[in-house]
Each structure stands twice: as structure tokens, then as C-alpha cells.
Amino acid sequence: MPLGTNRFSTKYYFTAIRDDEPFRNILEYYFENPDRSSEEWKELLEVKEIEPEAIRIAITLFMANENVEPSKEAFDALIQKIEGDQNLPKGIYGISLHDNLILKEKAIGDKDNSLSIDSIIKH
Secondary structure: OOOOOOOOOOOOEEEEEOOOHHHHHHHHHHHHOOOOOHHHHHHHOOHHHOOHHHEEEEEEEEOOOOOOOOOHHHHHHHHHHHHHOOOOOOEEEEEEEEOOOOEOOOOEOOOOOOEEEEEEEEO
16 A cells, blocks of 8 residues: 655644744744745754644545445554654654545544544654
């Protein structure tokens, strides 16, 4: 099963800042000059000083086929891939694998048969 990432975003996950303290200086720098180059921003953001617990990354996936339960095999393979990948950004990763049915009233897929884990920490 091919799994991969494209830098820091795809349509399958979102990030949330759990501790905004390490990012406050960046906001001040932005107000001072929002037109900095990407290289300048990289120099200003002290990534090594940010603890993984400050960033939450939630990955939400659905089975491709209808009327199929979430695959434990695919879920375990995804966990192993994330745990073993050295190129993923630091943070606490949460993974959810759902069947193919999305609850239209709530626009979510969480159900009793969903598989999830919320405790993969990448440094």
C-alpha cells in the first residue's frame, strides 16, 4: 500500500497549534514586515526550539470502497509508516481511519467502527 506525504499538507489532514508561545515572535515579525522571503521566515522561526507537543497533526482517512469496514491491516501499516518516517514534521500525530460513509448532517465519519490513535510523537 503506497503511503506518502507532500511536505506539510494534503487534503487529508489538518494541524492545530496547542501551545502558541513558540510562535508569538513570528506573529510580531509578520506585523513588522509581512513581505519577507521564505528564506527570511525560515531563519526567524526557531523550529528546533519548538516541542512536538506544541503541534497537533490530525490525519483523517476513509476506505475507498462502500460497505467496507475500516481495515486494521491498512491502519497498522499507516501507523508503522508514520512512526518510521524521518521526514515528517515534528508534532503529535492522531490518525483516524473510517469506513466510506460520511454523516452528511455533521460532515464527519466518526463511528463505532472507526479506528484511531492519538499518541504518535515525532521529534
